[in-house]
Amino acid sequence: MTASSSPPPFDGGPYDFIIVGSGSAGSVLAGRLSEDGTKKVLLLEAGPSDNSPWIHFPLGYSRLFADPRYNWMYDSAPEAALGGRVLYQPRGKVLGGSSSINGMMYVRGNARDFDDWANGGCTGWSYADVLPYFRKSEDQSRGADQWHGVGGPLKVSDQSFDHELPNALCAAAAEAGLQSNRDFNGAAQDGFGYYQMNLFKGRRWSVARGYLSAARRRRNLRIVTGATAQRIIIEQGRATGVIFTLGGLLRSASAREVIVSAGTIASPQLLMHSGIGPAASLGELGISPVHDLPEVGLNLQDHTCIQLMFRCTRAITINDIANSWIRKTAAGLRYALFRTGYLAETGIYVGGFARSDPSQDRPDVQMAMAAWSASERTAKGAKAHPFSGFSFSPEHVNPDARGSITLTSSDPRVLPRIQFNFFQSDYDIRAMTFGIRLVRRITEQPSMQPYIASEIQPGKAVQSDEEMLQFIRDKAGSDIHAVGTCRMGADATAVVDPRLRVNGIRGLRVVDASIMPRVIRGNTHAATVMIAEKASDMILADARG
Structure with a gap:
């Protein structure tokens, strides 16, 4: 389809930039690119606005986990090493994207992760290069230092609720030989301690709140919800606009540059539906190839996790609130009146990082x-x-x-196939087995014993490596930190170059977690915000020529 045969144009064009997706990257881009008032920006979001109360009180994310109004609710393909189990993949479909439905943990990754990107050819992406963008994005409740910034759009806070169970777990970790670590995003990552969160005064602090609250009042920024991108318009090797559905109708918008920020699953999906990807596979589906770029959708990486569960001897857990109308009502009143208590927190308090083997040069668990x-x-x-x-x-x-993201249909409404290929290497199994044994070692320490009635998953009967492996096959899954499907690199086979421009197509970039060459060792939201902060500077610099 050429521009002349495109659907009717959307009011307000042409734009300097069209951004597809308002998640952890897209909202940052929209805020920064529209900041000086000179660039006309269109932000397209498939989901609705972020006005649900479940989004804004922290513990409400449990309700969003399975709500199709705000969640794409993907499923993986069956995983061979996990007994053919299908792994549920929630992703935000709302203003703010997954930052509006996630667990709010603020973990940047290990400094060496970014040095690896640079050493692999991604010039400008070392830790020294990206640290200023982490600091720029951040409003750190503890104040500024060499690792942290204040005054940025992203609130980063300690949880204020003093809870005896995580306090006991921290003491037990010390008894088990783990060092205390107050800041996993500072001088070192190893150790155990309290996580910081994207919270502020008892409310979630998504990128929609941080980057769009003020920006949405700008006359040069147009935010359109309920707009699902169908494909990018490519003319003579250049991206010139986007075709999307709005209110059940096809519309089109033109721009000097198109930026795809739809996430690790949807970004390669959109590229492939636009004819950018493995030409032979696209042709088999009836999609006319525009540019043969075989790596689109490949290099899918994700963390894996497994839950050990314990019956607690004391009625101090969220289970006790969930199972009692009296406690539920009291917690609701406390939150409504004071913005404190269980509902003002995420329920995820403490944890840490360790190395599964001394040969590891940084934590891998x-x-x-x-x-x-x-x-x-x-x-x-x-x-x-x-x-x-x-x-x-x-x-x-x-x-x-x-793993990979692949298309199964030429219809953009059909969700893609997600294949992780988890636990097919001995190392992946060994590392998870180490993690299980480490968790047990910590919970067996004297400080935790008064709180544990029994281990209910997997149960103390599971002891041998073979039994551990079966537990992994039965219960392990995705930690929902997928990255890598539009890999950044200096080589011609990479999907994007180090300035995040799609190889072989002018006027088109991908800016989100999909560009990570290798997954970082930590939650991916903070790093995705950093990527978009850095990309904003690059995009504006390139626009100035």
């Missing part, structure tokens, strides 16, 4: 404690156990596994 235990998570949610309980989960954050 992350841990996180949650003040609840529940039945199996599915697309329909999870039900709290009818007793006091908590979870303590190891996560493997340096996986060998590589």
Whole structure:
């Protein structure tokens, strides 16, 4: 389809920039690119506005986990090494994207992760290069130092609720030989301590709140929700606009530059539906290839995790609130009146980083404690156990596994196939097994014993490596930190170059977690915000010529 045969143009064009997706990258881009008032920006978001109260009170994300109004609710393909299990993949479909439905943990990754990007040819992406953008984005409640900034759009805070269970777990970690770490984003990553969160005064602080609250009043920024991109318009090797649905009708908008920020799953999907990707595979689906770029959709990486669950001896867990109308009402009143208590926090308090083997040059296992235990998570949610309980989960954050995002239809409404290929390497299994044993070692220390009635998953009967492997095959899954499907690199086979321009197509960039050459060792939201901050500067510099 050429521009002359495109659907009717959208009012207000042409634009300097069209941004597809308002998630952890797209909202940052919209805020920064429109900041000086001289650039005309269109931000397209497939989901609705972020006005649900469940988005804004922190513990409400449990309700968003399985709400199709705000969540794409993807499923993976069956995973061969996990008994053919299908892994649920929630992703934000709302202003703010996944930053409006996630667990709000603020972890940047290890400094060496970014040095690896630079050493692999991605000039300008070393830790020294990206640290200023982490600092620029941040409003750190502890104040500024060499690692942290204040005054940025992204609130980063300590959780204020003093909870005896995570306090005991921190003491137990010290008894188990782990060093205390107050700041996983500072001088070192190893150790155990409290996580910081994207919270402010008892409310979630998404990128929509941080970057769009003021920006949406700018006359040069137009934000359109309910607008689902169908394909990018490519003319003579240049991206000139986007075709999208709005109110059930096809519309088109033109721009000097198109920026795809739809996320690790949807960004390669949109490129491929636009004819940018593996030409042979696209042709088989009836999609006319525009540019043969075989790596689009490949290099999918994600952390894996598994939950150990414990029955608690004391009624101090979120289970106890969920199972009691009296406690639920009291917690609701406390939150409504004072913005404090369980509902003002995420329920995820403490954790840390460790190395599965001394040969590792940095941590490859992350841990996180949650003040609840529940039945199996599915697309329909999870039900709290009818007793006091908590979870303590190891996560493997340096996986060998590589997967893919592929199309199964030429219809953009059909969700793509997501294949992770988890636990097909000995190292991935060894690292997770180490994590399970480390979690047990911590919970067996004297400081935790008064709180544990029993281990309910997997149960103390599971001890041998073979039994651990079966537990992994039965219960391990995605930690929902997928990256890599539009890989950044200096080589011609990379999807984007180090300035995030799509190789072979002018006027088109990808800016989101999909550009990471290798997954970072930590939660991916903060790094995605950093990517968009850095990209904004590059885009504006290139626009000035």
